[in-house]
Amino acid sequence: MGRSLCFPLVPDSTALLAAAQAAPGFMPSHEGLALYRAALAAPPVGPLLEVGSWMGKSALYLAAAASEVRTRVVTVDHHRGSEEHQPGWEYHDPTLIDPATGLVDTLPAFRRTIAQAGAEDLVVAVIARGETLAQLWNTPLAFLFIDGSHTDDSAQRDLRAWAPHLAPGGTLAIHDVFPDPADGGQAPYRMYRTALDSGDYEELDGTDSLRLLRRRD
DSSP: OOOOSOOOOOOOHHHHHHHHHHSSSSOOHHHHHHHHHHHHTSOSSSOEEEEOOTTSHHHHHHHHHHHHHTOOEEEEEOSSOOGGGSTTSTTOOGGGEETTTTEEOOHHHHHHHHHHTTOTTTEEEEESOHHHHHHHOOSOEEEEEEOOOOSHHHHHHHHHHHGGGEEEEEEEEEOOOOSSTTTSOSHHHHHHHHHHHTTSEEEEEEETTEEEEEEOO
16 A cells, blocks of 8 residues: 555644644653654555554654655554553543543543644544454554553564564654663563564664664565
8 A cells, every 4th residue: 555645635744743742642752753753754655553542642743744745644542541541550640531431531632632633634543452453454554653551461462463564664663662671661672672683673763762673675
C-alpha cells in the first residue's frame, strides 16, 4: 500500500505540532518532535501505526508527519490504561474512571484531543488490544511506534505481533527506553534490545528515551 492520492483537507503540520505539544500526555516536546521527524523520513510504503495511544498526544505528532507525506496514522489501544494507570498505582487519574463500568476509559479524552486538532480524517483509531488487531492486519507499515503497556510480557508481545508487518526499510520507534534502571522501567529497553539483537534492524539516531531502528532490506 503506497500513499493515497485521495486525501482530505486537514490542518497543516505546524498547527498539528502545536496541538500535539499542548495535548495531555507523557511525551516531552523534544521527543515528540523527534518522533515527527522520524515518521516524516520513513519510506513511502504504507501507513504509520501506533501501539498505545493514551490521550492522543503522540498520535498528533505522527499526524503532523502524515499530513505532509499524505498518508494516515492508525492507532490501536484498548483505552483501559496500562498497569500503572489502574487504581492504587503511580499514574492513576481518577477522572478517567468511567462511572458506568468502574474501569479506566481514555477513549473520550483521546477522541477530544484528535477532534480539537482537526485530525479526525488523518487518525484512524482502532479500539482493541494490539495483538488482536495484528492478527487481522495485512498492510505493510512504513512506520511502527510501540508505546503500549510497560511490562515485559506485553512489550514483547507487541514486538512479536507487529514487527512482521513493518516493511523492509521501515522504521521501528520505541518509547521509554532507559538502559539505566534508575531512570525508568526496563521492559521497553529489553524490547529494544530484542529487536536490535535479532539482526533484523540497524540503529538510527534516537533522542533520549525515544529509540529508532530501521528494518533491514
